[in-house]
Amino acid sequence: MKMALIETHELTKHFGDLVAVDNVSLRVEAGEVLALLGPNGAGKTTTIRMLASILQPTRGRALINGFDTVKEPIQVRRSVGFLTEHHGLYTRMRQMEYLEFFGRTHDLTAAVIEQRTTDLLDRFGLSEASDLRLGQFSKGMRQKLALVRALLHDPAVLLLDEPTSAMDPASAHLVRESIRNLRSSKRAIVVCTHNLYEAEDLADSIAIIRRGRIIAHDTPEMLKRQLLGEPIMELRLVDRLDGVLKYLPSELEPVEMGENWLRYRASNPDRVNPKVLNAMTQAGARVITLSEVERSLEDVYLQVVHGKGDPEGQP
Amino acid sequence: MILGVDKRLESLSGTMIIARREIRDHLRDWRILAPIAILTLFFPLLMNFTAQQAMDFVTRYGAPIIGERLIPFLLMIVGFFPISISLVIALESFAGERERLSLEPLLATPLTDGQLYLGKMIASLVPPLSAAYLGIFVYLLGLILKTTWRPEPQLLLQILALTTVQAIVMVSGAVVISSQTTSVRAANLLASFIIVPVAELIILESMIMFWGRYHVLWWIVLMLVLIALVLGRMGLRLFNREELLGNEIDTIDLRWAWRKFWEAFRDGARTPIEWYRDLLTRSLSLIKAAALITAGLLFLAYLIGYRFAGSFTLPAEIVNLEQYGEGLESQFRYFGLFTGQTWRWVFVNNVRALALATLFGAFTLGVLAEVVLMASVGIVGYFAGNVALAGGDALKFLTALVLPHAVLEIPAVVLAGATILRLGLAVLSVPKGESLSEGWIKALAEWARIGLGLVLPLLLAAAAIEVFVTPRVAMSLLTG
Numbered sequence: 001m002k003m004a005l006i007e008t009h010e011l012t013k014h015f016g017d018l019v020a021v022d023n024v025s026l027r028v029e030a031g032e033v034l035a036l037l038g039p040n041g042a043g044k045t046t047t048i049r050m051l052a053s054i055l056q057p058t059r060g061r062a063l064i065n066g067f068d069t070v071k072e073p074i075q076v077r078r079s080v081g082f083l084t085e086h087h088g089l090y091t092r093m094r095q096m097e098y099l100e101f102f103g104r105t106h107d108l109t110a111a112v113i114e115q116r117t118t119d120l121l122d123r124f125g126l127s128e129a130s131d132l133r134l135g136q137f138s139k140g141m142r143q144k145l146a147l148v149r150a151l152l153h154d155p156a157v158l159l160l161d162e163p164t165s166a167m168d169p170a171s172a173h174l175v176r177e178s179i180r181n182l183r184s185s186k187r188a189i190v191v192c193t194h195n196l197y198e199a200e201d202l203a204d205s206i207a208i209i210r211r212g213r214i215i216a217h218d219t220p221e222m223l224k225r226q227l228l229g230e231p232i233m234e235l236r237l238v239d240r241l242d243g244v245l246k247y248l249p250s251e252l253e254p255v256e257m258g259e260n261w262l263r264y265r266a267s268n269p270d271r272v273n274p275k276v277l278n279a280m281t282q283a284g285a286r287v288i289t290l291s292e293v294e295r296s297l298e299d300v301y302l303q304v305v306h307g308k309g310d311p312e313g314q315p
Numbered sequence: 316m317i318l319g320v321d322k323r324l325e326s327l328s329g330t331m332i333i334a335r336r337e338i339r340d341h342l343r344d345w346r347i348l349a350p351i352a353i354l355t356l357f358f359p360l361l362m363n364f365t366a367q368q369a370m371d372f373v374t375r376y377g378a379p380i381i382g383e384r385l386i387p388f389l390l391m392i393v394g395f396f397p398i399s400i401s402l403v404i405a406l407e408s409f410a411g412e413r414e415r416l417s418l419e420p421l422l423a424t425p426l427t428d429g430q431l432y433l434g435k436m437i438a439s440l441v442p443p444l445s446a447a448y449l450g451i452f453v454y455l456l457g458l459i460l461k462t463t464w465r466p467e468p469q470l471l472l473q474i475l476a477l478t479t480v481q482a483i484v485m486v487s488g489a490v491v492i493s494s495q496t497t498s499v500r501a502a503n504l505l506a507s508f509i510i511v512p513v514a515e516l517i518i519l520e521s522m523i524m525f526w527g528r529y530h531v532l533w534w535i536v537l538m539l540v541l542i543a544l545v546l547g548r549m550g551l552r553l554f555n556r557e558e559l560l561g562n563e564i565d566t567i568d569l570r571w572a573w574r575k576f577w578e579a580f581r582d583g584a585r586t587p588i589e590w591y592r593d594l595l596t597r598s599l600s601l602i603k604a605a606a607l608i609t610a611g612l613l614f615l616a617y618l619i620g621y622r623f624a625g626s627f628t629l630p631a632e633i634v635n636l637e638q639y640g641e642g643l644e645s646q647f648r649y650f651g652l653f654t655g656q657t658w659r660w661v662f663v664n665n666v667r668a669l670a671l672a673t674l675f676g677a678f679t680l681g682v683l684a685e686v687v688l689m690a691s692v693g694i695v696g697y698f699a700g701n702v703a704l705a706g707g708d709a710l711k712f713l714t715a716l717v718l719p720h721a722v723l724e725i726p727a728v729v730l731a732g733a734t735i736l737r738l739g740l741a742v743l744s745v746p747k748g749e750s751l752s753e754g755w756i757k758a759l760a761e762w763a764r765i766g767l768g769l770v771l772p773l774l775l776a777a778a779a780i781e782v783f784v785t786p787r788v789a790m791s792l793l794t795g
Contacts, residue, residue, distance in 0.1 A: 016571065054422050055557050077425040088417030090336075092343045104332045105424035149420065 005030050005157050005188035006051060010060035013046050020046040022212040028188040035203035036192045043212035044192040045085060048159045052082045065156045078106060081150035085161040087142045091135030095145055098134060099152055106153035120148040124178060140171030147178060158189040164198060176201060200297045220297055227300045230267045232293040235276060238286035247283040249275045263293060329426045333434025341404060341442050351446040354397040359450045362389045363457035386464055388524045393454040394478035397446035401482050402509060405439035405489030406502040409559060414498055418559060428554045439486045447478050473532045480539035485509055487546035494554055495751060549743045553751055572756055579760030594768045598761060602733040609732035616689035620696025624704055631705035636793050643794050647786040662778035669731045681739025688732045715792040720781035727773035734762040
């Protein structure tokens with residue numbers, strides 16, 4: 001088993017009567033990217049603020065890189081790179097000065113700051129912007145600089161809160177690309193988002209959070225399988241379907257059919273699909289395609305979050 | 316030891332990282348720079364001109380003393396005006412960052428709460444204070460070049476010390492406000508809590524300076540140092556990363572306040588017996604230190620009152636109660652003793668005194684409450700001292716006229732004083748993780764618990780003894 005860089009046990013946070021986070025237990029290993037997915041106000045930001053040791057849990061505990069977020073907050077913050085939802089840059093500063101300030105708070109030497117800053121600015125395409133004040137930066141540039149800030153001290157844990165929110169598609173693509181490149185065998189990443197595409201694109205596993213509780217947690221594929229059932233295959237023919245139905249394997253479970261197409265559930269596509277193709281050959285039917293029907297994470301999300309089926313008790 | 320020094324240096328380095336960034340940022344803002352420049356250069360020159368004109372004018376009419384007093388006063392004003400900007404900077408320190416959404420990245424750094432807090436304080440202090448010193452220098456230079464007036468080294472030192480501690484007090488208070496409010500607007504609205512007392516202080520200092528009692532300024536410096544220490548501790552105690560990100564601090568929620576109060580007041584008790592048991596065990600042990608302090612202060616008040624009798628001695632015939640002989644009872648009856656009406660009056664009067672002490676103490680860190688309570692014990696000491704000076708037996712006087720009801724009244728006063736002291740100091744000792752309002756409401760609930768459960772019953776009984784029993788004891792002891 002790999003080392004868990006993020007480990008929470010029944011993490012709970014109350015704000016007065018409001019239970020913002022309720023018994024959240026997570027484990028994120030080195031090299032893993034976890035997406036915390038949920039609607040606004042679900043408790044994503046509160047969870048990662050607790051992981052960054054900015055908020056203290058009401059109950060439960062969290063360990064970051066082996067450090068307790070309540071007992072060892074300084075070590076925790078040294079281990080964490082936190083991209084906050086609002087980048088909140090100091091607009092009168094220039095980027096080098098800004099990064100130097102944050103580097104110093106992490107006790108980095110001037111030489112290390114200069115070397116890392118140069119590397120990271122180059123990697124994120126910000127090297128040309130050194131003369132501009134941060135107030136003159138575009139939204140995408142600001143977000144990338146905030147990401148550089150979070151990475152400056154080479155943290156073991158990266159917490160990204162809505163990294164592409166309110167960005168134009170090109171900037172969002174660029175930031176996602178950058179996050180993808182940040183994967184490392186020594187680093188764990190948590191991405192808070194309500195962007196389903198982003199979660200599926202970036203994450204190894206997804207935890208769906210609603211009203212402070214983790215209501216589903218698995219790989220995107222397994223979530224689809226568990227919540228939407230077995231994969232659905234679609235067979236499309238040149239000819240009408242009527243004449244060939246009797247040739248299909250008896251264990252096939254058709255879920256929907258049209259004039260020249262058929263959809264069936266396949267618990268084991270490797271075994272069933274060759275049988276279907278064989279049958280079609282025997283029947284002399286001309287097959288156009290046999291493919292899996294695309295099922296989006298959106299379906300899973302809607303199923304879980306908007307209560308199409310009770311998600312409680314889901315693995 | 317080396318490790319300790321290393322830790323302190325490390326802590327200082329974190330503080331200076333914050334301070335340097337902020338100072339650099341302030342110096343880039345023309346809205347801060349312009350008034351500082353005007354108050355540093357133009358204003359002292361204007362004061363030079365004013366001082367010279369005033370000197371010439373009053374000297375012409377044979378009243379040079381007015382000019383001599385005006386020049387040091389203007390020196391203080393030249394130092395004070397630039398530091399008023401520190402208030403604006405400090406009020407903006409946390410509330411402004413929160414508004415600009417730049418606070419969260421800062422809170423995610425490995426800096427400690429103390430480093431963040433002190434860094435912000437230093438950054439708010441340095442530019443205006445440097446401007447104030449420079450302004451004083453420009454003013455003095457102008458005076459030295461144009462007039463014959465030369466500052467006394469002590470006066471100069473006093474003005475520099477006053478300027479510095481006034482700036483520290485204002486900044487400490489403003490940073491506390493800024494860290495407890497959610498917007499710059501809210502911080503500015505609360506700034507009157509600093510501006511009004513400081514304005515009154517400046518008027519007081521002006522009066523002292525025109526009066527020529529410069530040595531009193533040292534006492535003001537000392538008082539300001541103490542206030543700065545209290546505010547600094549209060550700020551550090553209240554500084555809370557969690558609350559800085561919260562957004563509910565400005566809202567008055569009476570329902571929430573009442574619920575918190577009731578929870579703390581009940582403290583989980585289901586029956587009055589449980590409630591009393593908890594009161595006598597947990598609550599009393601909670602106020603132990605405050606009760607000891609109050610008891611000590613009351614004893615001190617008695618001694619001061621006793622000694623005071625030497626300075627302001629009453630005529631012997633007033634304090635010699637034995638002179639009344641058998642007529643003492645009629646004297647007592649004349650004052651309404653032995654009646655239920657007087658019992659109620661004594662009780663209500665004592666409750667009123669404690670209510671007043673609570674009101675004063677809640678807003679003065681408990682100090683004025685202790686003063687109010689000390690005053691009544693001081694009066695007893697004063698009379699005892701006078702009895703002794705008149706050749707009487709002070710112990711007999713106390714035993715006859717005070718002790719019977721004081722046995723209950725003094726514990727009641729000590730308990731009340733202790734809870735008021737805790738209530739007043741609640742702003743300085745909020746438990747970590749609790750908000751200021753939460754800490755204060757809990758202290759208020761403790762005050763109410765002890766007040767209702769112990770102080771009021773003790774005062775009721777003490778009033779009954781004072782009206783019905785003490786006079787009889789006095790009659791039997793004093794009239795034989």
